[in-house]
Amino acid sequence: MAFLKLEGITKYFGQVTAVDHINLSVERGEFLTLLGPSGCGKTTLLRMVAGFEVPNAGTIWLDDDDITHRPASKRPMGMVFQSYALFPHMTAEQNIAFGMSIKRLPKDVMQQRCAELLKLVGLSDKGRSYPHQLSGGQQQRIALARALAVEPKVLLLDEPLSALDAKVRVTLRNEIRRIQQQLRMTAIYVTHDQEEALAISDRIAVIAKGKIEQLDYPEEIYSNPRTVFAATFVGTSNHLQGVVTFPAEGICQAEQYTLHIPPMPHLHTGDRVLVIVRPEGVTIQEANETIDSEANSATGNHITGVIELRTFLGPFTRFHVSIDEGKTFTADLPSQQARDYYVAQKVLLSFPPSACQVLPLDAREVEAEHLTEGEKV
Amino acid sequence: MTNRIVLALVILYLLLPLGATLVFGISNGNGIGFSSYQEIFSDHDFSATLLLSFELALASTVLAVVLITPTAYWVQLRLPQARPMMDFLALVPFAVPAIVMGFGLIEVYSGNNTLLSILSLGLVPLLSNPPFNVVNTPQLLVCAYVIVSLPFVYRPIDNSLRAINTKVLTEAAYSLGSGWWRTFLTVVLPNIWPGVISAALLTFSTAMGEFTLAELFGIYTFPIYLNVTGQNNAHKAASLTILSFLLTFLCVLGIIFLLRRRPGGAKQDERLDIVAIK
Ligand SMILES: Nc1ncnc2c1ncn2[C@@H]1O[C@H](COP(=O)(O)OP(=O)(O)OP(=O)(O)O)[C@@H](O)[C@H]1O
Numbered sequence: 063m064a065f066l067k068l069e070g071i072t073k074y075f076g077q078v079t080a081v082d083h084i085n086l087s088v089e090r091g092e093f094l095t096l097l098g099p100s101g102c103g104k105t106t107l108l109r110m111v112a113g114f115e116v117p118n119a120g121t122i123w124l125d126d127d128d129i130t131h132r133p134a135s136k137r138p139m140g141m142v143f144q145s146y147a148l149f150p151h152m153t154a155e156q157n158i159a160f161g162m163s164i165k166r167l168p169k170d171v172m173q174q175r176c177a178e179l180l181k182l183v184g185l186s187d188k189g190r191s192y193p194h195q196l197s198g199g200q201q202q203r204i205a206l207a208r209a210l211a212v213e214p215k216v217l218l219l220d221e222p223l224s225a226l227d228a229k230v231r232v233t234l235r236n237e238i239r240r241i242q243q244q245l246r247m248t249a250i251y252v253t254h255d256q257e258e259a260l261a262i263s264d265r266i267a268v269i270a271k272g273k274i275e276q277l278d279y280p281e282e283i284y285s286n287p288r289t290v291f292a293a294t295f296v297g298t299s300n301h302l303q304g305v306v307t308f309p310a311e312g313i314c315q316a317e318q319y320t321l322h323i324p325p326m327p328h329l330h331t332g333d334r335v336l337v338i339v340r341p342e343g344v345t346i347q348e349a350n351e352t353i354d355s356e357a358n359s360a361t362g363n364h365i366t367g368v369i370e371l372r373t374f375l376g377p378f379t380r381f382h383v384s385i386d387e388g389k390t391f392t393a394d395l396p397s398q399q400a401r402d403y404y405v406a407q408k409v410l411l412s413f414p415p416s417a418c419q420v421l422p423l424d425a426r427e428v429e430a431e432h433l434t435e436g437e438k439v
Numbered sequence: 440m441t442n443r444i445v446l447a448l449v450i451l452y453l454l455l456p457l458g459a460t461l462v463f464g465i466s467n468g469n470g471i472g473f474s475s476y477q478e479i480f481s482d483h484d485f486s487a488t489l490l491l492s493f494e495l496a497l498a499s500t501v502l503a504v505v506l507i508t509p510t511a512y513w514v515q516l517r518l519p520q521a522r523p524m525m526d527f528l529a530l531v532p533f534a535v536p537a538i539v540m541g542f543g544l545i546e547v548y549s550g551n552n553t554l555l556s557i558l559s560l561g562l563v564p565l566l567s568n569p570p571f572n573v574v575n576t577p578q579l580l581v582c583a584y585v586i587v588s589l590p591f592v593y594r595p596i597d598n599s600l601r602a603i604n605t606k607v608l609t610e611a612a613y614s615l616g617s618g619w620w621r622t623f624l625t626v627v628l629p630n631i632w633p634g635v636i637s638a639a640l641l642t643f644s645t646a647m648g649e650f651t652l653a654e655l656f657g658i659y660t661f662p663i664y665l666n667v668t669g670q671n672n673a674h675k676a677a678s679l680t681i682l683s684f685l686l687t688f689l690c691v692l693g694i695i696f697l698l699r700r701r702p703g704g705a706k707q708d709e710r711l712d713i714v715a716i717k
């Protein structure tokens with residue numbers, strides 16, 4: 063059995079179902095991220111694991127023990143909060159030692175571990191500082207050290223970086239990942255920032271409305287989203303709704319566009335699908351007559367449009383291209399190639415079938431079943 | 440410049456009556472002398488009533504703080520929906536004059552009302568007859584003082600609890616293995632110290648100077664002594680006032696000093712939360 067296992071966890075707040083029958087397994091040493099929009103129930107789920115909230119239904123197993131109703135103070139969990147939650151009247155060292163002193167560890171052991179942890183989080187010189195004398199990033203490092211001091215079996219982090227500025231956020235997130243890997247710590251991390259989730263996790267659980275939409279490796283979540291929500295929430299994507307015309311050949315009709323998609327033998331003619339294209343899979347060319355006529359015969363997909371917006375993003379440049387009926391299509395080009403294109407220019411967008419993700423649209427139930435099966439493994 | 444003038448005026452406004460009282464106390468019709476102080480210190484009633492008032496005030500302070508602090512913490516943590524009710528309850532003593540409350544208490548505990556004895560689960564008849572009689576005892580007076588001082592105790596403590604992130608700090612302590620009481624004593628209390636101190640200070644001074652209830656209960660406290668003296672010897676009463684003012688002043692200074700010396704205490708500007716009870 064998995065190290066930490068949630069079975070059918072459900073939580074209501076009055077009429078609101080904050081967490082809805084969630085099944086989830088976390089392996090020992092794994093870094094799992096709960097990713098979802100505001101109000102989807104990530105914090106509530108994490109708080110139930112921590113013991114601050116009792117589920118209305120379901121069981122939480124840790125290392126084969128049922129801990130569903132065990133009080134928070136008796137669970138071997140370390141928690142890191144968004145607001146740091148350092149004890150203001152204690153120095154950094156005293157904060158770190160707090161949990162150890164409850165465990166009545168000998169003084170020299172405590173001192174030694176304090177020093178080790180301060181070194182681990184890179185703040186060896188700040189042991190005697192009070193929280194208000196530390197920056198936000200430093201406070202969160204101390205909070206991390208404090209949570210690790212009690213040698214928890216699971217480390218829980220609820221948006222630990224969202225109160226910090228962008229640069230510190232990236233440094234500290236790498237730091238957290240490094241420490242987690244170094245200690246082989248099992249960790250559950252909550253965030254609404256998809257980039258952060260992709261960067262830091264072993265696996266990601268995409269959550270919407272109290273349910274897990276997809277549980278997978280970051281690469282899979284990004285390149286193989288299994289639900290419309292997962293596809294939209296993680297990364298930027300272009301969406302085209304269409305009807306399958308030749309499933310075996312991989313052809314579908316999205317309004318006036320005939321799209322070449324990967325062959326879909328399990329679909330039928332007439333099935334409604336959503337075709338998803340990531341912006342980096344789209345290339346841009348200058349539009350002219352010859353390519354236009356060529357487009358129809360080639361196996362790739364070609365759409366003409368007019369550049370509406372050009373955003374320089376460092377390594378690449380993002381183009382918003384308006385295609386028909388006020389719809390826009392997003393394409394990313396390496397910035398070196400992007401120089402030739404300008405706003406109001408008429409261009410041809412191209413993307414191969416391999417750049418297309420196809421999701422059946424009217425098969426929500428099938429999809430849901432598929433999901434729960436995936437989690438039982 | 441105008442600031443200074445305003446400040447000077449305010450100080451004058453505050454100190455003038457005090458100075459006048461002082462002068463009135465030491466002048467005895469035909470000159471200046473300290474005979475009134477001699478009289479006071481040799482008066483047995485002075486030390487007896489002062490001691491009694493001190494004891495009553497101390498008991499009320501301890502009882503009020505010990506009762507209210509954990510309650511306020513509990514409400515903040517577990518029953519946030521009960522906060523409006525607490526706010527209301529804490530204001531009731533302001534709205535009900537002390538004289539009404541005094542009569543109420545005496546009425547309840549000395550009457551022979553069957554309905555009341557049932558409603559109080561037999562507590563009222565038990566407590567109003569020997570050997571557990573509380574009517575007109577200092578013990579009941581202490582309880583009354585606790586109620587009177589409820590606004591002064593609850594508000595500063597509640598404000599302090601709101602100012603720190605009580606819930607998250609508590610959860611952080613829980614997750615590190617701390618139980619409720621340990622969290623309260625070692626994490627929450629040190630951070631709401633200023634609020635607790637102001638609560639204690641206000642309760643203490645309220646009880647120390649309370650007149651109406653003590654008079655109704657027939658307990659000879661310092662304010663009553665002051666009143667009696669004032670009716671007989673105005674100069675002596677003025678000197679008494681100065682003395683009690685000095686006493687209070689020293690207490691406040693001592694407490695402020697205590698607060699400053701607390702480890703890590705001088706860090707934020709921890710002003711006493713007296714103003715916050717408005
Ligand atoms: N203590 C509570 N009482 C009532 N409703 C609550 C409580 N806690 C959470 N909820 C509700 O449960 C739902 C999930 O809340 P939760 O805090 O878990 O969301 P979240 O995913 O962490 O969102 P965010 O990213 O904004 O932190 C929300 O609709 C919220 O309003």
Ligand SMILES: [Mg+2]
Pocket residue numbers: 104105106
């Ligand atoms: Mg949250």
